[in-house]
Amino acid sequence: MELVWRALTTADIPAVAALYCAVEAVDDTGELLSEEDFAERFDETDLPGGSLAVLVDGALVAYGLAVLRDNPVNTHRVRLDGAVHPDFRRKGIGRQLLQRLILLARKLHTARHPAMPMVVNTMVESRCAGHVALCAELGFTADRCFNELEVALGESLAQVPIPPAYEIVPFSAARDEEVREVCNAAFADHWGSVERSPEEWAASFTNSKRFVPETSFLALAEGAVAGFVLSRHYPVVEELTGVRELWIGDVGTLREHRGRGVASALLSWTLAQAKGQGYQRAGLSVDSANPTRALGVYERAGFELKRTWIDYGLPVSL
Template identity: 40%
Template sequence: MRWWPGGAAGDLVRAVEVAGRIGARYADLERGSLAAFDGDTMIGYVKIRFKPSADEVHRVFLDGGVHPAHRRRGFGARLVEAGVAAAKVLHARHHPGRRLVVDVHRPGHIAGLAELMRSQGFEPVRYFRRMEHTLRDVSPVRARIEPWSQESDDDFRRVRNAAFEDHWGAVPMPTDLWRNKIVNQTFRPEISFLHREATGAAAGLLVTMSWDADTEATGIRDAHFMIVGTLREHRKRGFATALLAHALRAAAEQGYDRASLVVDPASPSGASGVFERAGFVPEARYIRWALET
């Protein structure tokens, strides 16, 4: 087996989406990515993404995987070890005065993942739920809601940053990261909305993504609500509920088969209850593993 600088992006994505992800400014492919090969065949990879800003803690995200035919042979452990070493290098370059935490975010059902993470010193620190909505029996809603546009894009970003200030692990997204991570090839502007209060000030947002490769592989066209947020001073006034109803209706009208999202049940916004009342049901659990160095 040999190792090679490079890396690739994760689950069921097209080449153009991979190119966008690995070309991200906060990926640093030279120092933060490796691919594992068996002969000329790539069998695994690891890629590190560091944060553009940090408070007391700098969370570095480790992404990667091993081809199913090559699992249970120690390759995953070697990739994680290499990823942690790369995370330390990037941390020292960008946030040397902060405390480093390496994060891995993965579905809880992956066989052998828990054993691998614990063997490398990682511990589960947060649990998330994937929730889905079948898009049946969705009704229109009356509210001051507008679709995404180039003119309102910065309002979307600023509302996202302010709405997630009190959320675990969240940091502000500068413009370049917003454009790479959110407004990219998987972004669906026709199902992304801003809620304004009577004065015209933006109070909440909903951002939708969809992956064509997932649709091709599963036959299910999924509208994934990547971001749903309301400014703290506007919470518990029905803004999130109105955004969800509006987006569900739009997704149904545009031929999507379902909507989905991932929620932190411990979120201070009470998002889980809002999503359940909107008709979303839990389908899978995700675990955030962390290694403090």
């Protein structure tokens, strides 16, 4: 079997999405992605220098992406994403792919942040035994666990009152820059978090087709943003499962406003509005060691554990 390696191009998006669907049908990670979703991921990536396509007889059998962060602090964690078609597993392709991605990531990192330590990381659904074994074989260690939670938007939703001196308002484009700054401040003490630049923020939210401002809300204190819930919707989930799901992308409260029930009220309000807008389920991901005790907030809102993702990291010498 002769493997052909080259960089990905935007022309590969349909083939990558089809390969990913074949992988998801076997692995059942719950992360469903469409061609549009991959178009956004490709926009985040230096395709000529940070991507790989693996072909056999002209057909795509594996792909990989190395995604850098805009504003790394202390250590630059470069995310590695990729997959091997189920029909071509256990042939050493995954090992070669990951090793080559590490080299690409190292080259990109050295060009941009030569004085900063580097770690490559990859997210693995905990039940994917082959992926877990490959990470262990190449020296990756489990740096953090993230719990993926879900709640059905039925009649039993918890109703949490809005704390005195606060009001909840819909997200507004006029407050976009303020929300970015508040989000950066709210997540400053979270593991692995780095400040989102205006460009990275726009790619994740304001310019993203997945961002739903009508189901995103802000908590105001004396007219200023003190907390936020920012939501996304992935149509492919509804197309493939028949369930209209709201994905809670980010929930945060400024440190000086924590412990007052702001996040609980925001989340309760968001879920109630989502139900009224026809969503049947909400999902989110939370660091299992979150320093703000966010897991308790979500559990009280009715969220239950669905699956666990592991962030595997590997320091790379420069």
